[in-house]
Amino acid sequence: MSTLEPTHSFDEPLAQIREGLRTASSALVCLDFDGTLAPIVDEPDAATITPENRAAVAKLASSPAIATAVVSGRGLADVRDRLSLPITYAGNHGLELYRAGETSVHPIAGKRASLVEEVCATLEQVLAPIPNVRIENKRLTGTVHVRSVPESLHETVHRTTRSVVDHVGGGDLETSPGRRIVEISPSVPWGKGDVVSLLEASCLGDPFVLYIGDDVTDESAFRVIEPEGLGIHVGTDRASIASCRVDSPTGVASLLEWLATQGIDELTGGGGASARAPSLSTTSSD
Numbered sequence: 224m225s226t227l228e229p230t231h232s233f234d235e236p237l238a239q240i241r242e243g244l245r246t247a248s249s250a251l252v253c254l255d256f257d258g259t260l261a262p263i264v265d266e267p268d269a270a271t272i273t274p275e276n277r278a279a280v281a282k283l284a285s286s287p288a289i290a291t292a293v294v295s296g297r298g299l300a301d302v303r304d305r306l307s308l309p310i311t312y313a314g315n316h317g318l319e320l321y322r323a324g325e326t327s328v329h330p331i332a333g334k335r336a337s338l339v340e341e342v343c344a345t346l347e348q349v350l351a352p353i354p355n356v357r358i359e360n361k362r363l364t365g366t367v368h369v370r371s372v373p374e375s376l377h378e379t380v381h382r383t384t385r386s387v388v389d390h391v392g393g394g395d396l397e398t399s400p401g402r403r404i405v406e407i408s409p410s411v412p413w414g415k416g417d418v419v420s421l422l423e424a425s426c427l428g429d430p431f432v433l434y435i436g437d438d439v440t441d442e443s444a445f446r447v448i449e450p451e452g453l454g455i456h457v458g459t460d461r462a463s464i465a466s467c468r469v470d471s472p473t474g475v476a477s478l479l480e481w482l483a484t485q486g487i488d489e490l491t492g493g494g495g496a497s498a499r500a501p502s503l504s505t506t507s508s509d
């Protein structure tokens with residue numbers, strides 16, 4: 224288990240990325256959206272990728288040597304609209320995937336969308352008295368937001384959500400935690416880690432894989448890519464199994480900008496445009 228403290232020199236993770244890129248035939252860069260490319264905000268609809276992150280992802284997308292994917296808990300159409308860049312997108316924690324012009328949906332999740340719909344509709348009614356609670360129906364999954372709900376009512380929201388999910392879903396749906404949210408998903412053994420493995424398997428040769436994310440659902444992706452690849456946790460508010468971290472979406476932009484310039488040169492053996500080294504730090508193990 225990793226802890227957030229102490230942080231060490233920035234040279235070690237960068238050296239690992241350089242080495243990984245130098246010895247790989249391709250690279251896969253996977254990015255979470257909320258809290259990674261976009262700062263966390265109170266209103267989910269208002270989340271926006273920072274201009275720096277957009278510019279860096281666009282640069283990465285233009286490199287044939289690097290496959291870039293956004294892997295989000297948001298619905299696929301929602302997250303695609305928020306970037307509108309020609310890359311791969313996995314929505315609903317990997318239950319739906321858009322790549323090379325084609326969309327695929329996890330077959331069991333597709334069949335359980337009506338249950339998610341029913342849970343969301345029920346929660347809209349039973350949670351109506353809770354101030355500022357927000358229910359996001361993402362078709363294959365749902366999210367109950369408590370960020371703006373008074374702290375004293377969080378436990379009520381969590382308990383009510385679990386109870387409705389058990390009642391309507393009867394074992395076909397489950398709940399899991401996120402950043403001031405309760406996620407409602409089909410109980411299938413498929414998450415961000417699985418979709419990242421799928422993307423890795425379809426890369427040319429033996430790719431170097433980087434995954435950058437801030438939320439608990441990103442941990443499954445860190446688990447599948449390390450130690451050959453590198454997991455980068457965004458934030459300072461909780462422990463992560465990722466061996467490296469940056470402190471905010473601003474730090475993510477520096478790293479992506481570095482990847483899109485010097486990183487591509489390491490991968491392709493180019494001469495090297497220089498970019499300022501990003502502020503990466505390693506996290507030590509307990």
Ligand SMILES: O=P(O)(O)OC[C@H]1O[C@H](O[C@H]2O[C@H](CO)[C@@H](O)[C@H](O)[C@H]2O)[C@H](O)[C@@H](O)[C@@H]1O
Binds near residue numbers: 270294296402403
């Ligand atoms: O996997 P992600 O792309 O990080 O998506 C996870 C959830 O992100 C969104 O909620 C989070 O961001 C909101 C906007 O900043 C914030 O208000 C909320 O508290 C966060 O949990 C999104 O609304 C969810 O659907 C995603 O599952």
